[in-house]
Amino acid sequence: MGVQQELKEAIATGLEGLGIDLPAGEVHLERPQRLEHGDWSSNVALAQAKRAGRKPRELAEALAGSLKGAPPRFVEQVEIAGPGFLNFRLGPGWLYEVLREVVTEGEGGFASPDLGSGERVQIEYVSANPTGPLTAGNGWFGSYGDSLGRIMARAGWQVHREYYVNDTGGQMRALGESLLARRRGEPVPEGGYQGEYLADLAAGYEGPEDVLEAGRYASERILANIKTTLARIGIHFDEWYSQASIEESGQVADTIELLRKKGHVYDQDGAVWLRSTDFGDGRDRVLVKSNGDPTYLAGDLAYHRDKFLIRNFERVIDVFGADHHGQVASLRAGVAALGVDPDRLEVRIGQLVSLVGQRMSKRSGHFVPLEFLIDELGADATRLMSLVSSIDQATTLDIDAAKSQSMENPVYYVQYAHARIASIGRVASERGVTRVGLDDANLALLVHPRELDLLRRLADLPRVVAEAATERAPYKVTSWARALAGEFHGFYHDCYVMGTDVPSELTQARLWLVEGARVGLAISLDLLGVQAPEEM
C-alpha cells in the first residue's frame, strides 16, 4: 500500500476515535505547494469541523494527538498550521519507496491509475470538413483530443478515437463548383471556397464538368492532405467515419423514423422538424429540408445514435471549437430525444485560436494552415505549444514571436532533460560504469535537496495523470513535465552522477534516480505525443 493511502486510513481511524465516521477514500490529502507545509497536508479538520461541532483548530489538535500516538509509516512530525491544516512531515524513506515503484513498474506501469474501469469511451475530434487544409486551430484541438485519448487510455478507459468526415451535402456541391470555376479561370462563385489550394487542385483535375464529381475529387485530395498533416504531429485516429456512408446506409432515415415514432418530429412548410425545444433547445430544428436533403443535424444525430445505441459506447466525448458551440444545444436535445441519457454525452468546447489580427475562415481563404505552423516551429513545438494551457482559454498566437523564441520554447527545455539523461547513460558506458541491481543500491544516500525535490515531483505523476484524465485536462501533464525537467536540470547541475569525488555507492543511487526521471519524462512525453529524444 502506498504512503498516501496509509495516511488517509490513519486519519480516518483517528477521526473514528473522535466519533466522526468518514471513509478513508473521502479524506482529502494533498501535496502542499510549500515544502514548509510538509510532505503531505490535509484539510479534514476544516472540512469536518462543522459536523463535529468543534472549532477547526481544536479538532486538528485532537486528531494530531491521536496520530502521534500511533504514527503512520515514515511520519516524523504532525503539525497544525493556519486555520486548521494538518501537516505531515515525512522522513525520506517514502520517497525511496516511490523511486522503487517508478523503476520497477516502468514506462508501461507507473502512473496508470485505474479510474475508467474499462468503460468504453468514444472521442471525436478535429472532424474538419474536407473542403480545405487544416488550420492552426484544428491542430490545437486535435492535439488536445489525441492527448486526452492517450491519457484516458492510461487511466483505464477503453478509448476509441474518431474523425467524422463531412463529405456530403451542399458543401460538396460548393466545393465542386469552386473547383470547376477555377479550372475555367472564372471567379469563384458566391459562397464558394476562395482558397488558393483549390487553384492548385483544379490544375490537376481532368474529370468531367460535373459538380459532384469535381467535389468528390477535391475532397478526396484534401482529405489525403489532412491525414498527412495530422500524422506529422502525431494525431491519430482509430476510425475515419464518413457522413456519406451513414446517409447511404439508410441510418439517417432510420434515425428520423425513430424520432418520429417517439413523437418528437412534425412536418411543417414541406420540411421535417425536430421538436428540440422539448429538450431544452432554444428553437425547433429542421431535420429534412423541403428539397428532401437531410440537414447536418440529421446526419449528426444518426452518427450519435450509432455511437450510443448501435455501437453502445458508454460515454461519448465530442471536442469542438467554439465556432461550433451553437450546435451543442440541438445535438444534446436530439440525443435526449433518442432516449439517451444526455449526461453520457460530453462536449468539450475549445476556445478559438486566433492569429495576430486576422480571423480564420476556410471559405474566405484567410487562415493560417497547420502545415505552415509545423514548418515554422517544428512538429514537437507545435504539439506542445497547443498543450500548455487549458482549452477553455482563448489563445492568441503570434507566429513571429513563437518563431523568434523557438529556441526558448518549452519543448526544448523538456526534451533537453531527456537528452541529458540519455547522455549520462552514454558516458556511463564509455567509462565502464554499470548500474547494480535495484536491491543492491543504497537509495538512502539520496539526501541532497535537489535529489529529494526530484523524487517528490516523481511522486506526483500518478495523481497528475488521474487529474488530467478525470478533468479532461492534458495541459496538466505538460505542466508536470516542465516541472520535472526543471527539477532534473537542477539536480544535474548540483549533483554529479559520476563526478570525481562522488563515491561509487552514491553514483549507483543516482543512476537509479536518473532512471526514475527518465521513466517519468518518457511517460509524460508519450501522453503528450511529443518525441523523447536521446540527443538534441
Next chain:
RNA sequence: GCCCUCGUAGCUCAGCGGAUAGAGCACCGGCCUCCGGAGCCGGGUGCGCAGGUUCGAGUCCUGCCGGGGGCGCCA
C-alpha cells in the same frame, strides 16, 4: 436583443472553496578544472468593477464593463 465562453505580472498562462496567488517568456545581474551552458542561481507593490453566500472567495451566485464565439430549410 438572447445564449455560451473568457478576463490573474509587460506578454503567454497555472491556481480540486483553504495557508504568504505561482511558472515560462522578455528584461537586469551572477555561475563553466568533472556526466551536454538549449542549463543553474538571484531580482515580482498583478486576480476587470460592484454587491452577495461562507469560518474562509482568484475560485461559487447576481449585476455591470471588456474580448471572443454562437443564435440558418449552411455545415
